Amino acid sequence: MTEFLCPCGPGITVPAALMPDFAKAGGLIPVITQDASTLEVLMLAYMNEEAFAKTLETGEVHYWSRSRNELWHKGETSGHVQKLRGMRIDCDNDALLVRVDQTGGAACHTGYRSCFYRALTEDGVIECCPLIFDPDAL
Amino acid sequence: MTEFLCPCGPGITVPAALMPDFAKAGGLIPVITQDASTLEVLMLAYMNEEAFAKTLETGEVHYWSRSRNELWHKGETSGHVQKLRGMRIDCDNDALLVRVDQTGGAACHTGYRSCFYRALTEDGVIECCPLIFDPDAL
Numbered sequence: 143m144t145e146f147l148c149p150c151g152p153g154i155t156v157p158a159a160l161m162p163d164f165a166k167a168g169g170l171i172p173v174i175t176q177d178a179s180t181l182e183v184l185m186l187a188y189m190n191e192e193a194f195a196k197t198l199e200t201g202e203v204h205y206w207s208r209s210r211n212e213l214w215h216k217g218e219t220s221g222h223v224q225k226l227r228g229m230r231i232d233c234d235n236d237a238l239l240v241r242v243d244q245t246g247g248a249a250c251h252t253g254y255r256s257c258f259y260r261a262l263t264e265d266g267v268i269e270c271c272p273l274i275f276d277p278d279a280l
Numbered sequence: 281m282t283e284f285l286c287p288c289g290p291g292i293t294v295p296a297a298l299m300p301d302f303a304k305a306g307g308l309i310p311v312i313t314q315d316a317s318t319l320e321v322l323m324l325a326y327m328n329e330e331a332f333a334k335t336l337e338t339g340e341v342h343y344w345s346r347s348r349n350e351l352w353h354k355g356e357t358s359g360h361v362q363k364l365r366g367m368r369i370d371c372d373n374d375a376l377l378v379r380v381d382q383t384g385g386a387a388c389h390t391g392y393r394s395c396f397y398r399a400l401t402e403d404g405v406i407e408c409c410p411l412i413f414d415p416d417a418l
């Protein structure tokens with residue numbers, strides 16, 4: 143699968159075709175975050191217009207935290223930032239897909255590589271994803 | 281990456297650990313749909329409790345259409361159904377990841393394989409995904 147580097151930097155201009163329709167979505171759009179190398183889905187979070195702009199300005203993914211109601215620079219305190227490698231938009235301009243290099247190897251606050259670390263199987267629910275760090279030991 | 285077949289069939293019991301918290305999410309949760317073979321993200325849509333149950337009962341992905349406000353058996357009219365291969369849930373139990381075999385090869389109503397068919401690059405927005413069918417010719 144071809145991957146393209148996403149241009150980043152201060153003052154970057156986003157073509158209209160890739161601008162999310164924040165107004166239609168009530169200000170927040172869902173963002174799927176995928177590991178740029180393995181294509182594993184790491185998490186789903188949300189961006190508002192400010193988080194979207196900060197992500198492209200800095201090259202590190204910013205979300206809008208719905209629980210804290212504030213801009214969320216992912217990994218700012220832990221150092222586990224997400225370096226932006228690619229950005230795609232869906233047909234309705236109301237969802238984004240970002241591809242990242244996940245510093246530290248874990249996207250989830252639980253210490254698992256992916257927030258989607260539980261799978262349904264014939265034997266019940268299993269942990270399908272490695273634990274990278276112990277959050278209690280931080 | 282290990283993949284696990286998701287059990288399906290009438291009367292399937294979902295373990296509590298994999299049950300989405302529909303109430304917390306206002307009845308609808310976002311669902312990321314990923315190609316089971318290539319891991320390409322095909323689309324993002326929503327499920328309510330009925331769509332979730334129907335998906336597991338039938339082994340074909342059902343969503344809740346927010347625009348039509350009705351249960352949406354993906355591919356019911358076109359034949360482009362999504363065969364369920366895996367199901368994962370996130371750490372907050374408010375997002376799902378399904379892995380599917382996409383019948384017909386295209387998940388998007390535009391005819392592209394993925395709804396995320398546009399990527400931001402140094403040269404502007406490009407189409408990063410093949411067109412599988414011409415929707416005007418249907």
